Amino acid sequence: MGDFITLDGIVFGYEKSPAPTLDHISLTIQKGERIAVVGANGSGKSTLVKLINGLLIPQSGKVIVAGYDTAIRSHLQPIRRIVGMVFQNPDNQIVAGTVEEEVAFGLQNYGVPTEEMRKRVQAALEYVGLWSERMRPPDQLSGGQKQRVAIAAALAFSPECLIFDEATSMLDAEGRHSVMTLLARLKGEGTTILSVTHDMDEVVHADRVLLVNKGSLIYDESPAVFFSKDLSSYRLGRPLAAEISALLRNRFHQFSHPLLSVEALLAEWDHWRMTGIVDATE
Numbered sequence: 538m539g540d541f542i543t544l545d546g547i548v549f550g551y552e553k554s555p556a557p558t559l560d561h562i563s564l565t566i567q568k569g570e571r572i573a574v575v576g577a578n579g580s581g582k583s584t585l586v587k588l589i590n591g592l593l594i595p596q597s598g599k600v601i602v603a604g605y606d607t608a609i610r611s612h613l614q615p616i617r618r619i620v621g622m623v624f625q626n627p628d629n630q631i632v633a634g635t636v637e638e639e640v641a642f643g644l645q646n647y648g649v650p651t652e653e654m655r656k657r658v659q660a661a662l663e664y665v666g667l668w669s670e671r672m673r674p675p676d677q678l679s680g681g682q683k684q685r686v687a688i689a690a691a692l693a694f695s696p697e698c699l700i701f702d703e704a705t706s707m708l709d710a711e712g713r714h715s716v717m718t719l720l721a722r723l724k725g726e727g728t729t730i731l732s733v734t735h736d737m738d739e740v741v742h743a744d745r746v747l748l749v750n751k752g753s754l755i756y757d758e759s760p761a762v763f764f765s766k767d768l769s770s771y772r773l774g775r776p777l778a779a780e781i782s783a784l785l786r787n788r789f790h791q792f793s794h795p796l797l798s799v800e801a802l803l804a805e806w807d808h809w810r811m812t813g814i815v816d817a818t819e
Contacts, residue, residue: 540565540566540567540601541565541566541567541568541602541603541697541698541729542565542566542589542600542601542602542603542698542729543564543565543566543599543600543601544562544563544564544565544585544588544589544598544599544600545563545598545599545600545601546561546562546563546597546598546599547559547561547562547563547585547588547595547597547598547599547600548560548561548562548595548596548597548598549584549588549593549595549596550596556752557596557752558581558584558752559581559584559585559588559595559749559752560752560753561598561753562585562598562749562752562753562754563598563754564747564754564757566729566731567729568697568727568729569724569727569728569729570729570730570744570745571720571724571729571730571732571742571743571744571745572729572730572731572732572743572744572745572746572747573732573734573739573740573743573745573746573747573760574586574731574732574733574734574747574749575733575734575735575737575740575746575747575748575749575773576748576749576750576771577750577771577772577773580749580750580751580752581749581751581752582733582747582749583702583703583733585747585749586622586700586702586731586733587622587702588600588607589602589607589620589698589700589731590616590617590620590622590700591607591612591613591616591617591620592622594607594608595607595608602616602619602620602698603615603616603619603697605619614647617694618647618694618695618696619696619697619698620696620697620698620699620700621691621692621694621696621698621699621700622691622699622700622702623684623687623688623691623699623700623701623702623704624687624702624703624704625702625703625704625706625707626707627675627680627683627684627686627687628683630687630690631675631676631683631686631687633675634674635671635672635673635674635675636662636667636670636671636672636673636674636675636678636686637658637662637671637672639675639686639690640658640661640662640686640689640690640693641654641655641658641693642690643690643693643694644657644658644693644694647694657693657694657695658671658689658693660692660693661689661690661692661693662689664689664692665685665686665688665689665692665719666685666715667682667685667686667689670682679711679712680707680708680709680712681708681709681711681712681713681715681716682712684704684705684708684712684716685715685716685719687704688704688716688719696728697728697729698728698729698730698731699723699728699729699730699731700731700732700733701716701720701730701731701732701733701734702733703733703734703735704716704732705717705734705736705739706734706735706736713736717739717742720732720742721742724742737764737773737774737775737776738776738777740760740763740776741760741776742760743760744759745757745758745759746758746759746760746763748763748768748771748773750771755771764776764779778801
C-alpha cells in the first residue's frame with residue numbers, strides 16, 4: 538500500500554519571520570493512522586497541518602495527499618474533500634443560523650445536489666449525536682456541542698482524513714470527553730486522524746507522536762517510546778500514569794516504564810503484588 542500523505546523536504550516561513558517556521562520537514566502518513574502533533578507554542582505544529590490541508594503552500598518541497606499535489610490549484614478542491622479540518626474555536630467556524638444549515642453550508646458551496654445534501658447532513662448530525670438539535674441556533678449550544686457541529690460539517694464530505702488543530706483545548710471536561718470519544722470511533726472506522734494538542738492524555742491514544750520544535754521534526758515515535766524520553770527541555774509533561782509509573786520504577790525496578798493509562802498501571806501493580814515483589818499495604 539502506498540503512502541497516503543507525504544511531506545518531502547517542506548520549507549515554509551511567514552513574511553517578516555527571520556527563520557523558516559518549518560525547515561526541511563519530511564514524513565509519511567498511512568491511511569488509518571492516528572497521529573498526535575505536539576510542541577511548544579510557535580513551534581510550527583499548526584503550520585504543519587495547514588500545509589497538509591492545502592491552507593498553506595510550501596515554499597519548497599512537496600505535500601502530496603492521495604496523489605494530489607497541494608501546490609497545484611486544481612488539486613485543492615479534491616484535497617479538501619479528502620482532508621477535513623476542525624479548529625480550536627468552533628465559534629470562528631460557525632456562520633449559519635441553525636445547526637442543520639451550518640452542516641449544509643460547505644456542501645452548498647461545493648454544489649452538492651439538494652437531496653444528496655440532506656442525506657449527508659442527517660447522517661453527519663446523527664453520527665455526532667446532534668440530529669435532535671438540528672433546528673437550534675448554534676450559539677445556544679455548549680462548547681462541546683459546537684465542536685461536534687464543526688466535526689459534523691467536516692464529516693458531511695466523507696473525508697478520509699480529519700485534522701484537529703487544538704480542537705479540545707477550549708472545552709470543559711465533558712466537552713473534551715465527547716470529542717475524544719468521537720475521535721476514537723472515527724479511528725476505529727479507519728479515518729486517518731491528525732491532532733495538534735497540548736493534552737498529553739490525548740497523545741496516549743495516538744499511533745505516532747510528532748514533536749515539532751523550532752521548525753524541525755525532533756521525534757516521530759510511538760507514545761511508549763516518546764514518553765520514555767526526557768521531554769523537559771521541550772516544556773512537555775507526561776500523562777499522570779506515566780509519572781506515577783516512573784516513581785514506582787525508582788522503588789521497584791521490575792516495574793514497567795512508562796505505563797500510559799491508569800488501567801495499565803493498576804494491572805501492573807496487581808501483577809507485582811501477586812508475585813510478592815510489592816506489598817499490598819505499600
